[in-house]
Amino acid sequence: MPRPAAILTDIEGTTTSIAFVKDRLFPFAAAALEEFLAAEGETPAVREILAAVRAAAPGQDPVAALRGWMAADAKVTPLKALQGLIWHQGYADGRLRGHLWPDVAPCLRAWAAGLRLAVYSSGSVEAQRDLFGHSEAGDLLPLFAGFFDTAMGGKREATSYAAIAAALGLAPAAILFLSDVAEELDAAAAAGMQVCQLVRAADGTVASGRHPAESDFPGVARRFGLPAA
Numbered sequence: 554m555p556r557p558a559a560i561l562t563d564i565e566g567t568t569t570s571i572a573f574v575k576d577r578l579f580p581f582a583a584a585a586l587e588e589f590l591a592a593e594g595e596t597p598a599v600r601e602i603l604a605a606v607r608a609a610a611p612g613q614d615p616v617a618a619l620r621g622w623m624a625a626d627a628k629v630t631p632l633k634a635l636q637g638l639i640w641h642q643g644y645a646d647g648r649l650r651g652h653l654w655p656d657v658a659p660c661l662r663a664w665a666a667g668l669r670l671a672v673y674s675s676g677s678v679e680a681q682r683d684l685f686g687h688s689e690a691g692d693l694l695p696l697f698a699g700f701f702d703t704a705m706g707g708k709r710e711a712t713s714y715a716a717i718a719a720a721l722g723l724a725p726a727a728i729l730f731l732s733d734v735a736e737e738l739d740a741a742a743a744a745g746m747q748v749c750q751l752v753r754a755a756d757g758t759v760a761s762g763r764h765p766a767e768s769d770f771p772g773v774a775r776r777f778g779l780p781a782a
Protein backbone atom coordinates (compact mmCIF):
# COMPACT_ATOMS: atom_id res chain seq x y z
CA MET A 554 0.00 0.00 0.00
CA PRO A 555 1.29 3.55 -0.76
CA ARG A 556 1.93 5.88 2.13
CA PRO A 557 -1.36 7.74 2.68
CA ALA A 558 -1.70 11.24 1.24
CA ALA A 559 -4.70 12.04 3.43
CA ILE A 560 -6.18 11.01 6.76
CA LEU A 561 -9.95 10.79 7.16
CA THR A 562 -10.95 10.48 10.80
CA ASP A 563 -14.06 9.58 12.72
CA ILE A 564 -14.70 11.51 15.95
CA GLU A 565 -16.56 9.52 18.66
CA GLY A 566 -14.31 6.71 19.88
CA THR A 567 -11.43 7.81 17.63
CA THR A 568 -10.33 11.39 18.39
CA THR A 569 -12.76 11.86 21.25
CA SER A 570 -14.06 9.77 24.12
CA ILE A 571 -17.37 8.02 23.73
CA ALA A 572 -18.25 9.26 27.23
CA PHE A 573 -17.90 12.92 26.14
CA VAL A 574 -20.36 12.37 23.29
CA LYS A 575 -22.84 10.19 25.20
CA ASP A 576 -22.63 11.76 28.68
CA ARG A 577 -21.97 15.41 27.83
CA LEU A 578 -23.01 16.32 24.27
CA PHE A 579 -26.15 14.21 23.91
CA PRO A 580 -27.63 15.17 27.33
CA PHE A 581 -26.76 18.85 26.65
CA ALA A 582 -28.88 18.79 23.48
CA ALA A 583 -31.65 16.73 25.08
CA ALA A 584 -31.97 19.14 28.02
CA ALA A 585 -32.17 22.18 25.74
CA LEU A 586 -34.47 20.77 23.04
CA GLU A 587 -37.86 22.34 23.83
CA GLU A 588 -36.38 25.67 24.97
CA PHE A 589 -34.24 25.85 21.81
CA LEU A 590 -37.21 25.10 19.55
CA ALA A 591 -39.33 27.72 21.33
CA ALA A 592 -36.62 30.35 20.82
CA GLU A 593 -35.33 29.38 17.37
CA GLY A 594 -38.18 27.41 15.80
CA GLU A 595 -39.08 30.15 13.30
CA THR A 596 -35.53 30.72 12.02
CA PRO A 597 -34.96 29.43 8.45
CA ALA A 598 -32.36 26.86 9.56
CA VAL A 599 -34.61 25.32 12.22
CA ARG A 600 -37.73 25.48 10.01
CA GLU A 601 -35.81 23.51 7.37
CA ILE A 602 -34.74 20.93 9.96
CA LEU A 603 -38.30 20.56 11.28
CA ALA A 604 -39.58 20.05 7.72
CA ALA A 605 -37.01 17.27 7.30
CA VAL A 606 -38.13 15.72 10.62
CA ARG A 607 -41.76 15.72 9.42
CA ALA A 608 -40.71 14.15 6.10
CA ALA A 609 -38.74 11.42 7.87
CA ALA A 610 -41.44 10.74 10.50
CA PRO A 611 -44.77 11.48 8.79
CA GLY A 612 -47.77 11.84 11.08
CA GLN A 613 -45.61 12.05 14.21
CA ASP A 614 -45.15 15.06 16.45
CA PRO A 615 -41.68 16.39 15.46
CA VAL A 616 -40.53 16.76 19.06
CA ALA A 617 -41.61 13.17 19.82
CA ALA A 618 -39.77 11.99 16.71
CA LEU A 619 -36.62 13.85 17.77
CA ARG A 620 -36.87 12.42 21.30
CA GLY A 621 -37.27 8.90 19.89
CA TRP A 622 -34.21 9.28 17.68
CA MET A 623 -32.21 10.67 20.62
CA ALA A 624 -33.19 7.69 22.78
CA ALA A 625 -32.14 5.28 20.03
CA ASP A 626 -28.93 7.21 19.17
CA ALA A 627 -30.22 7.20 15.58
CA LYS A 628 -27.80 8.79 13.12
CA VAL A 629 -30.60 10.71 11.39
CA THR A 630 -29.50 13.82 9.50
CA PRO A 631 -32.15 16.29 10.85
CA LEU A 632 -31.47 15.22 14.45
CA LYS A 633 -27.74 15.61 13.90
CA ALA A 634 -28.26 19.05 12.33
CA LEU A 635 -30.40 20.19 15.27
CA GLN A 636 -27.97 18.85 17.88
CA GLY A 637 -25.20 20.76 16.08
CA LEU A 638 -27.15 24.03 16.36
CA ILE A 639 -27.82 23.48 20.07
CA TRP A 640 -24.18 22.57 20.80
CA HIS A 641 -23.08 25.65 18.84
CA GLN A 642 -24.56 27.85 21.56
CA GLY A 643 -22.71 25.86 24.24
CA TYR A 644 -19.36 26.10 22.45
CA ALA A 645 -19.88 29.81 21.76
CA ASP A 646 -20.54 30.72 25.41
CA GLY A 647 -17.91 28.37 26.87
CA ARG A 648 -20.19 25.74 28.42
CA LEU A 649 -18.76 23.14 26.00
CA ARG A 650 -15.20 22.35 24.97
CA GLY A 651 -14.42 19.54 22.55
CA HIS A 652 -12.75 16.57 24.19
CA LEU A 653 -9.69 15.11 22.42
CA TRP A 654 -7.55 12.25 23.66
CA PRO A 655 -4.12 13.72 24.61
CA ASP A 656 -2.32 11.92 21.76
CA VAL A 657 -4.61 13.37 19.07
CA ALA A 658 -3.74 17.07 18.67
CA PRO A 659 0.09 16.56 18.54
CA CYS A 660 -0.30 13.93 15.81
CA LEU A 661 -2.83 15.98 13.84
CA ARG A 662 -0.40 18.92 13.89
CA ALA A 663 2.50 16.73 12.73
CA TRP A 664 0.41 15.07 10.01
CA ALA A 665 -1.08 18.34 8.71
CA ALA A 666 2.40 19.49 7.70
CA GLY A 667 2.52 16.93 4.88
CA LEU A 668 -0.90 15.30 4.59
CA ARG A 669 -4.46 16.46 4.04
CA LEU A 670 -6.71 15.94 7.04
CA ALA A 671 -10.47 15.49 6.92
CA VAL A 672 -13.26 14.40 9.24
CA TYR A 673 -16.17 12.05 8.59
CA SER A 674 -18.67 11.84 11.44
CA SER A 675 -22.37 11.29 11.94
CA GLY A 676 -22.28 14.60 13.80
CA SER A 677 -23.12 17.50 11.47
CA VAL A 678 -20.36 19.46 9.76
CA GLU A 679 -21.19 22.41 12.04
CA ALA A 680 -20.85 20.16 15.11
CA GLN A 681 -17.51 18.83 13.85
CA ARG A 682 -16.19 22.33 13.22
CA ASP A 683 -17.27 23.47 16.69
CA LEU A 684 -15.67 20.47 18.42
CA PHE A 685 -12.28 21.01 16.73
CA GLY A 686 -12.55 24.79 16.77
CA HIS A 687 -13.27 24.87 20.51
CA SER A 688 -11.24 21.83 21.54
CA GLU A 689 -9.35 21.23 24.77
CA ALA A 690 -6.18 21.59 22.64
CA GLY A 691 -7.26 24.94 21.16
CA ASP A 692 -8.52 25.85 17.71
CA LEU A 693 -7.51 23.01 15.37
CA LEU A 694 -9.71 24.08 12.43
CA PRO A 695 -6.77 25.34 10.32
CA LEU A 696 -5.39 21.78 10.25
CA PHE A 697 -8.35 20.39 8.29
CA ALA A 698 -9.03 20.38 4.55
CA GLY A 699 -12.55 18.96 4.74
CA PHE A 700 -15.50 17.97 6.92
CA PHE A 701 -18.07 15.36 5.89
CA ASP A 702 -21.29 14.20 7.54
CA THR A 703 -24.23 11.97 6.67
CA ALA A 704 -25.03 14.20 3.71
CA MET A 705 -22.39 11.99 2.02
CA GLY A 706 -24.37 8.87 3.03
CA GLY A 707 -24.25 6.50 5.98
CA LYS A 708 -20.95 5.56 7.58
CA ARG A 709 -21.52 1.85 6.92
CA GLU A 710 -22.02 2.36 3.14
CA ALA A 711 -19.05 1.97 0.77
CA THR A 712 -20.55 4.57 -1.59
CA SER A 713 -20.11 7.27 1.10
CA TYR A 714 -16.34 6.72 1.16
CA ALA A 715 -16.14 6.74 -2.65
CA ALA A 716 -18.00 10.07 -2.62
CA ILE A 717 -15.65 11.53 0.00
CA ALA A 718 -12.56 10.42 -1.98
CA ALA A 719 -14.03 12.09 -5.07
CA ALA A 720 -14.75 15.27 -3.10
CA LEU A 721 -11.13 15.32 -1.90
CA GLY A 722 -9.91 14.67 -5.45
CA LEU A 723 -7.93 11.60 -4.34
CA ALA A 724 -7.92 7.90 -5.16
CA PRO A 725 -9.47 5.96 -2.25
CA ALA A 726 -6.19 4.05 -1.79
CA ALA A 727 -4.42 7.33 -1.00
CA ILE A 728 -6.69 7.90 2.02
CA LEU A 729 -6.33 6.30 5.46
CA PHE A 730 -9.64 6.11 7.37
CA LEU A 731 -9.51 5.91 11.18
CA SER A 732 -12.48 4.69 13.21
CA ASP A 733 -13.37 2.62 16.27
CA VAL A 734 -16.28 0.91 14.47
CA ALA A 735 -15.43 -2.20 12.44
CA GLU A 736 -18.49 -1.88 10.17
CA GLU A 737 -17.37 1.62 9.15
CA LEU A 738 -13.89 0.28 8.39
CA ASP A 739 -15.43 -2.57 6.36
CA ALA A 740 -17.26 -0.01 4.21
CA ALA A 741 -14.19 2.22 3.75
CA ALA A 742 -12.02 -0.79 2.85
CA ALA A 743 -14.66 -1.96 0.36
CA ALA A 744 -14.37 1.46 -1.30
CA GLY A 745 -10.58 0.94 -1.55
CA MET A 746 -9.38 3.09 1.38
CA GLN A 747 -6.65 2.05 3.77
CA VAL A 748 -8.09 1.62 7.26
CA CYS A 749 -7.07 1.34 10.89
CA GLN A 750 -9.24 0.65 13.93
CA LEU A 751 -8.68 2.77 17.05
CA VAL A 752 -9.00 0.49 20.05
CA ARG A 753 -9.04 2.87 22.99
CA ALA A 754 -9.03 0.99 26.29
CA ALA A 755 -10.79 3.79 28.15
CA ASP A 756 -13.70 3.53 25.72
CA GLY A 757 -13.87 -0.25 26.05
CA THR A 758 -13.41 -0.76 22.30
CA VAL A 759 -12.61 -4.31 21.24
CA ALA A 760 -10.42 -5.08 18.22
CA SER A 761 -12.49 -6.70 15.48
CA GLY A 762 -9.57 -8.72 14.11
CA ARG A 763 -10.67 -7.73 10.60
CA HIS A 764 -8.47 -4.65 10.27
CA PRO A 765 -5.14 -3.26 11.51
CA ALA A 766 -5.69 -1.90 15.02
CA GLU A 767 -3.83 0.61 17.21
CA SER A 768 -4.53 2.02 20.64
CA ASP A 769 -3.58 5.63 19.81
CA PHE A 770 -2.54 8.02 17.02
CA PRO A 771 1.25 7.56 17.54
CA GLY A 772 0.66 3.83 16.93
CA VAL A 773 -1.13 4.73 13.69
CA ALA A 774 1.83 6.94 12.71
CA ARG A 775 4.33 4.11 13.28
CA ARG A 776 2.27 1.54 11.40
CA PHE A 777 1.62 3.71 8.31
CA GLY A 778 4.95 5.59 8.17
CA LEU A 779 3.43 8.97 9.04
CA PRO A 780 5.30 11.84 10.71
CA ALA A 781 5.49 11.35 14.48
CA ALA A 782 4.47 14.07 16.92
Ligand SMILES: CSCCC(=O)C(=O)COP(=O)(O)O
Nearest residue numbers: 563564565674675676680681
Ligand atom coordinates in the same frame (compact mmCIF):
# COMPACT_ATOMS: atom_id res chain seq x y z
C1 LIG B 1 -19.35 16.03 16.03
S1 LIG B 1 -19.28 15.33 17.61
C2 LIG B 1 -20.82 14.50 17.80
C3 LIG B 1 -20.78 13.17 17.19
C4 LIG B 1 -22.15 12.61 17.02
O1 LIG B 1 -23.14 13.31 17.04
C5 LIG B 1 -22.30 11.21 16.79
O2 LIG B 1 -23.40 10.74 16.59
C6 LIG B 1 -21.11 10.33 16.77
O3 LIG B 1 -20.79 10.08 15.50
P1 LIG B 1 -19.37 9.50 15.00
O4 LIG B 1 -19.66 9.24 13.57
O5 LIG B 1 -18.33 10.54 15.24
O6 LIG B 1 -19.10 8.22 15.74
Ligand SMILES: [Mg+2]
Nearest residue numbers: 563565566733
Ligand atom coordinates in the same frame (compact mmCIF):
# COMPACT_ATOMS: atom_id res chain seq x y z
MG1 LIG C 1 -16.75 6.34 16.13
